[in-house]
Amino acid sequence: MMQEQATAKGTAIDAKIPEGPLAEKWTNYKNHQKLVNPANKRRLDIIVVGTGLAGASAAASLAEMGFNVLNFCYQDSPRRAHSIAAQGGINAAKNYPNDGDSVYRLFYDTIKGGDYRAREANVYRLAEVSNSIIDQCVAQGVPFARDYGGLLDNRSFGGAQVSRTFYARGQTGQQLLLGAYSALSRQIGRGAVKLYARHEMLDVVIIDGRARGIIARNLVTGRIERFFAHAVVVGSGGYGNAFFLSTNAMGSNGSAAIQMYKKGAYFANPCYAQIHPTCIPVHGDYQSKLTLMSESLRNDGRIWVPKKKEDAEAIRAGKLKPTAIKEEDRDYYLERRYPAFGNLVPRDVASRAAKERCDAGFGVGSTGLAVYLDFADAIARLGEDVVRARYGNLFQMYEKIVDDNPYKTPMMIYPAIHYTMGGIWVDYELQTSVKGLFCIGEANFSDHGANRLGASALMQGLADGYFVLPYTIQNYLADQIQVPRMSIDLPEFEEAEKAVNDKIDKIMSIRGNRSVDSIHRELGLVMWDFVGMARDKEGLRQAVEKIKDIRKEFWANVYVPGKPDSLNVELEKALRLADFIEIGGLMARDALQREESCGGHFRIEYQTEDGEALRDDNHFSFASCWKYTGEDSEPEMLKEMLDYEFIKRQQRNYKA
Amino acid sequence: MEKTINITLKVWRQAGPKAPGRFETYKLDNISVDASFLEMIDILNEKLVGEHNEPIAFDHDCREGICGMCSLYINGHPHGPDTEITTCQLHMRKFSDGETITIEPWRSAGFPVIKDLMVDRGAYDKIIQAGGFISINTGGVPDGNALPIPKPHADEAMDAAACIGCGACAAACKNGSAMLFVAAKVSQLALLPQGQIERKARAKAMIAKMEELGFGNCTNTGACEAECPKAVSISHIARLNREFLSAKFAD
Secondary structure, eight states: OOOOOOOOOOOOOOOOOOSSOGGGHHHHHHHHSOOOOHHHHTTOEEEEEOOSHHHHHHHHHHHHHTOEEEEEOSSSSGGGSGGGGOOSOEEOOOOTTOSSOOHHHHHHHHHHHTTTOSOHHHHHHHHHHHHHHHHHHHHHTOOOOBOTTSSBOOBOOTTOSSOOEEOSTTOHHHHHHHHHHHHHHHHHHTTSEEEETTEEEEEEEEETTEEEEEEEEETTTOOEEEEEOSEEEEOOOOOGGGGSSSSSOTTOOSHHHHHHHHTTOOEEOTTOEEEEEEEOOOOOTTOOOOOBOOGGGGGTOEEEEESSHHHHHHHHTTSSOGGGSOGGGEEOHHHHHOTTTGGGSOHHHHHHHHHHHIIIIIOOTTTSOOEEEEOHHHHHHHOHHHHHHHHHHHHHHHHHHHOOOTTTSOEEEEEEEEEESOEEOOOTTSBOSSBTEEEOGGGBOOSSTTOOOTTOHHHHHHIIIIIIHHHHHHHHHTTOTTOOOOOTTSHHHHHHHHHHHHHHHHHHHHOOSBOHHHHHHHHHHHHHHHSSSSBOHHHHHHHHHHHHHHHHHHHHHBOOOSOTTSOOHHHHHHHHHHHHHHHHHHHHHHHHHOOSOBTTBOBTTSBOTTSOBOOOHHHHOEEEEEEOOOTTSOOEEEEEEOOOSSSOOOOOOOOO | OOOEEEEEEEEEEESSSSSOEEEEEEEEEEEETTSBHHHHHHHHHHHHHHTTOOOOOOOOOSSSSOSOOOOOEETTEETOSSSSOOGGGOBGGGSOTTOEEEEEOOOOTTSOEEETTEEOOHHHHHHHHHHOSOOOOSSOOOOTTSSOOOHHHHHHHHHHHTOOOOOHHHHHOTTOBOHHHHHHHHHHHHHSGGGSTTHHHHHHHHHHHHHHTTOBOOOOOOHHHHHOTTOOOTHHHHHHHHHHHHHHHHO
């Protein structure tokens, strides 16, 4: 039974979802889509921006098929993309452990985990191709964990009651990325992909309403360069660094997204940001980034804070050690509140529960903004060797950073910004609202709804790059085979390059007295305080105003040393910050209009009696699609209605 | 109270690939011992920008020890004095109050300096492009469980695959050899059934490319293993040598 349909109408947004029953949509699509024949593929150029899981897998797959690919990354090598830092694993519906998993269950868990704010058809397709990803990676030589019989091992992860997560120690992202990188390297070696490392995209070039290339800055020489292609694919990752402190890499940015947005692509659900529950707590005002401890730790670690406030206070003052607190004086609050899922509740639920305990005065660590993740029971049950085999590299990382031995004393963790579910709007074909402009991986908004489950980011990035985009892009390119390669001297390229140069000149000429980082930290604090884990109307209104002030401050008072036409790291950071300020504004506006709580978006005004997120399906069952209307005018919000045809929406319940 | 130290830095500054380089000296006071090494450089750079000077260029990205982008040669050691970590995971608690810390870029014929502490490691990508892969296309592969792999082989392949391509091995080597890097990939794929078909061609192609790009030979000093942030063992070099020789004999 469907719940009452949302009533807002009048949107022209068409997601192009194929007809037919849920389980047949993708097959139907593939059976009827247009294809490009091998001789014509050679005549078509595709730009892929980004070399993470999505970008590298797409670039490699497209080149294998015969297209000419131009691939860009800002790092010195494609292997550095931040997908490499994903630790825990990748989901697939293989059901190897025989515990009742299926494509439908993976689909259902992902939709439910996303708090019913994702498209059914997209998520089903994701679950459907998940098994092929595992096969592909194994064939590439990815050394997944295996059991003693030589078969692939699985672990469980938050938000699921089956073990469907494949892993390579605590370095799954690294191994999957190196698999995609090896496939990409093979194509670079045979000349099918031209790699542009240390290049950053600064604009997308539109000719007659279609994406036909990009403007990029060579980060070594500072030169602005033009590139033509018949289609542009962007897999540039998420925009979590709008918060300054996040688990993202230092260079991770939302600039490509803002460039697409300003050229007509909708920015969808910007307020859906994921706060990961298990990160190493903030320790000083010089801190540059936050480090994630894999969610897989929650398989064996138990999360707790002291039951008594006086114990928490004594710990904060350094007068009491956690190991001295008796079992009955500990509050394993996730096990207490969510008996069915315990420590394995989804990330948003675990993060809010940690904040709730710390806000109530039970937090630990010197700042009181930390909770314990304790392995004493696991070590007693399994032995230290087994725990070391499972999490050794994570424990080592923790000890190097915090200078504390997690085998002896519980880890301290606190939530941090980790992933952005929102992103550039795409239809079922992963095409944005601009023809010929595609968006894949974390950069798009498509599959995770309002909250992403653990081990699903790797799945989505590789699904898009290996198995979805290489099909759907052909449906577009089949009409482009008559289009000759265009000259980069066309006026559209010239204008785009001039606009980029003007922007750079403007930033260089300000010569104010604020460093880029000092303004970025200021933005980050506003984002964390008002657009973070708990949001309300008044705070969000303030955030919108504060971000406007920060924008003014940036454009009036930033100082960038050096020259624009040479290697200039401060200029790179300034260009990214200018765009983070725009994203921050969009996030606050979007969070303000969404008067409900769902997944990673928690509005204090909208919660159940026991503090859980309270959705409003009657009014907010849509993806908010923000349309750029000009430099100094408010963006316009369009809606893509989310009709649930196949499953019944429920209040998420991880208690029973 | 947070513990802090005062330090003196001698940092290699070089405007460009062809420009002459020199050491510049900077003093930094009240650095928290809980700050990471790169956060300490951030603090210095903020100071330099505040004085309207150009900050020190250095490579870094993930800052959690996995991307392999950070690359500093600190007091004569790639990634500094601690073991099994990258520069971004090094913390100031490893240094003492009043200490002078020397920071240089990777020094290796295979890694030319771009600016200050930033080097070009494109050569490592080229070595992988020469053969560090299994030649399969997307789609049409067998089921993931079709080929069982003995757990010890999978584990050892994973030990080798842990390489992050940072270049510390070549930077540590007096011969500027990239053998540990090449060995890690050759060994990983030689241990897995999927890698058997191209086993010989891969070893030959990657070694040939390494030599072509100006990296030196291995004389078994073991410096690479000692400095490797991921503790990749030189036993993989032994396997690479076996792979290479058996490929040559087969010719």
